Amino acid sequence: MTQPLTIALSKGRILDDTLPLLAEAGIHPAEDIHKSRKLIFDTNHDHIKLVVIRATDVPTYVEYGAADLGISGKDVLMEYNSPNLCEPLDLKIATCRLMTAALKDRELPAGRLKVATKFTGVAKRYFAEQGRQVDIIKLYGGMELAPIMGLADLIVDIVDTGNTLRANGLEPRDLISDVSSRLVASRASMKVKYNQIQPIIDSMAAAVARRDQ
Numbered sequence: 001m002t003q004p005l006t007i008a009l010s011k012g013r014i015l016d017d018t019l020p021l022l023a024e025a026g027i028h029p030a031e032d033i034h035k036s037r038k039l040i041f042d043t044n045h046d047h048i049k050l051v052v053i054r055a056t057d058v059p060t061y062v063e064y065g066a067a068d069l070g071i072s073g074k075d076v077l078m079e080y081n082s083p084n085l086c087e088p089l090d091l092k093i094a095t096c097r098l099m100t101a102a103l104k105d106r107e108l109p110a111g112r113l114k115v116a117t118k119f120t121g122v123a124k125r126y127f128a129e130q131g132r133q134v135d136i137i138k139l140y141g142g143m144e145l146a147p148i149m150g151l152a153d154l155i156v157d158i159v160d161t162g163n164t165l166r167a168n169g170l171e172p173r174d175l176i177s178d179v180s181s182r183l184v185a186s187r188a189s190m191k192v193k194y195n196q197i198q199p200i201i202d203s204m205a206a207a208v209a210r211r212d213q
């Protein structure tokens with residue numbers, strides 16, 4: 001008998017790009033996810049279920065084995081930073097960049113920098129690699145406001161079109177990482193459930209490759 005398998009999807013922006021890709025890989029939710037308040041969905045495959053959770057919770061479900069596979073932004077995975085997770089496939093959706101940004105034309109102070117971000121782990125590691133002393137200030141959204149209000153010299157945030165930065169008088173400075181969404185699995189379940197997981201990776205890889213043609 002085929003063992004049941006659960007895929008954890010990030011709700012919000014990534015979900016909009018995920019559902020068409022899943023469909024191209026032959027996985028269809030049994031009902032319209034956008035129209036439902038449910039968090040768990042059957043699919044056209046008897047053994048595959050989808051759960052829809054906050055983007056930042058996906059690595060946790062996968063690491064602890066509550067979900068067998070997940071779909072997460074590279075930014076979220078970098079922040080979660082677990083050696084127990086692996087990324088078998090770049091889905092090339094929800095692409096953007098993780099960058100530093102500051103007020104336009106504003107010179108940064110020479111000494112310690114105040115950096116506002118929700119990506120505190122990423123920021124700590126990045127500035128440590130740069131040999132730069134920083135105070136990291138944790139925010140949960142609207143990072144662009146911090147330099148305007150004098151709360152921070154720099155922010156670390158997602159940039160896509162750059163419109164949010166421009167609209168607030170900021171400019172991108174340094175690229176920390178290109179970001180796209182990844183299929184994520186735990187190293188343990190890749191071994192234990194290889195026979196269930198690998199065909200899903202293969203069909204999603206084929207869907208991604210078809211898009212590249």
Ligand code: ATP
Pocket residue numbers: 011012013014054055056072073074075076094095096158159160161179180181
């Ligand atoms: P939550 O609602 O759980 O706090 P969030 O507001 O960051 O999370 P979304 O805005 O849906 O959730 O973003 C989720 C993911 O989508 C990010 O982690 C990133 O990988 C990607 N993303 C975020 N902003 C953009 C953007 N402007 N363009 C493309 N991808 C983006």
Ligand code: PRP
Pocket residue numbers: 141142157158159160161162163164165
């Ligand atoms: C994301 C991100 C930036 C913006 C970047 O915000 O935090 O603010 O998108 O995109 P842009 O370069 O195309 O303007 P989002 O809209 O998800 O809002 P939130 O992070 O405050 O929830």
